Amino acid sequence: MSEDHRFYAGKKVLITGGLGFLGSNLAIALVKAGARVTLVDAMIPLFGGNRFNIDPIGDEVEVHIGDIRDAELMDEVVKGQDLLFHIGMQTSHIDSMSDPLWDIDINCRGNMIVYEAVRHHAPDCHVIYAGTRGQYGVLRETPVTEEHCMLPTDIYGVNKVAAELYGFVYARAHGMRFTSLRISNTYGPRHQMKHGKYGILNWFLRLALDDATISLYGDGAQKRDYNYVDDVTEAFLLCGSHPETTVGEAFHLGGDEPRSFKETTEMVLAAAGSGHYELTPWPDERKSIETGDFVADHSKFTRATGWTPTVEMEEGLRRSVEYYKKYREHYW
Numbered sequence: 001m002s003e004d005h006r007f008y009a010g011k012k013v014l015i016t017g018g019l020g021f022l023g024s025n026l027a028i029a030l031v032k033a034g035a036r037v038t039l040v041d042a043m044i045p046l047f048g049g050n051r052f053n054i055d056p057i058g059d060e061v062e063v064h065i066g067d068i069r070d071a072e073l074m075d076e077v078v079k080g081q082d083l084l085f086h087i088g089m090q091t092s093h094i095d096s097m098s099d100p101l102w103d104i105d106i107n108c109r110g111n112m113i114v115y116e117a118v119r120h121h122a123p124d125c126h127v128i129y130a131g132t133r134g135q136y137g138v139l140r141e142t143p144v145t146e147e148h149c150m151l152p153t154d155i156y157g158v159n160k161v162a163a164e165l166y167g168f169v170y171a172r173a174h175g176m177r178f179t180s181l182r183i184s185n186t187y188g189p190r191h192q193m194k195h196g197k198y199g200i201l202n203w204f205l206r207l208a209l210d211d212a213t214i215s216l217y218g219d220g221a222q223k224r225d226y227n228y229v230d231d232v233t234e235a236f237l238l239c240g241s242h243p244e245t246t247v248g249e250a251f252h253l254g255g256d257e258p259r260s261f262k263e264t265t266e267m268v269l270a271a272a273g274s275g276h277y278e279l280t281p282w283p284d285e286r287k288s289i290e291t292g293d294f295v296a297d298h299s300k301f302t303r304a305t306g307w308t309p310t311v312e313m314e315e316g317l318r319r320s321v322e323y324y325k326k327y328r329e330h331y332w
């Protein structure tokens, strides 16, 4: 076990959204590192909360099925925690446009409830916030650095910026130990596979495994940085184990190599050994929130923690296909 993982031995760690994709993968790694892990998850049907996700650690974690908007619950669960990985939020770009007040309720009001709980009941806790590449909107220059302006194209992105800024206000005014990790497109085991509202590469994997047709909008040339989920889990762990360089900072992650949607889709089809794709015109609801190319310079995070992505896409897709073929009944 590395020094960075040993850091967690005996540490008390809370994860919101702990039964979802990023939260459950992180919980498994933390239990392995010897942390005492508590999970809070509202299991809202649209999202990726899934009991099976924590099957490998079922009785080794404390689970609260509850909402971050429940102040009484949050006040109680933050007490005594050394670290809080705050990952449980509204995640759908599309739904934030059709139901903006719902997005505000979870991603603004809900986040404030979490920060208030930390302020009053766990003032020494290090809060690591799951931010998103969507906070930047359409890039003015690539590769993007953390100094790039933030002009999101959807309500979800705006509220993710707001919640990050609330965190930095609490850091300044109340001394909250806060880090924002702006995550790029992540794929791999334990994602919801029921719809394509978010987590697009995972959705493409499902379509390919079903031998269905993947619709690529426009010419499919827009580029993205992708990360395999184990690399994102490692980024969360390093963020927590390097407070001397991460507290008070925002970082983003990025992949080893930007790839177009078309290239990525061809890799998905090859990994699945089935499926097809077609180019189709942009639907209005997608076109209006599309950000164009996203290519990130993650060197700030590398300098702070030593992190670099290690799982190449061919390998990440191979592992993902293997997982979903084996456990299909729990995700389809």
Ligand SMILES: NC(=O)c1ccc[n+]([C@@H]2O[C@H](COP(=O)([O-])OP(=O)(O)OC[C@H]3O[C@@H](n4cnc5c(N)ncnc54)[C@H](O)[C@@H]3O)[C@@H](O)[C@H]2O)c1
Residues within 6 Å of the ligand: 016, 017, 018, 019, 020, 021, 022, 023, 040, 041, 042, 043, 044, 047, 048, 049, 050, 066, 067, 068, 069, 087, 088, 089, 090, 091, 106, 110, 130, 131, 132, 133, 160, 182, 183, 184, 185, 186, 187, 191, 192, 199
């Ligand atoms: N997966 C990615 O590619 C990616 C990229 C950028 C940012 N993010 C951020 O990471 C976070 C989680 O993403 P994910 O991919 O793990 O999604 P997910 O849907 O798999 O997990 C989110 C979990 O949070 C829970 N949740 C939602 N609202 C809640 C609430 N009000 N109270 C308690 N729990 C609640 C859901 O039930 C779900 O289990 C989101 O905040 C998202 O903005 C993810």
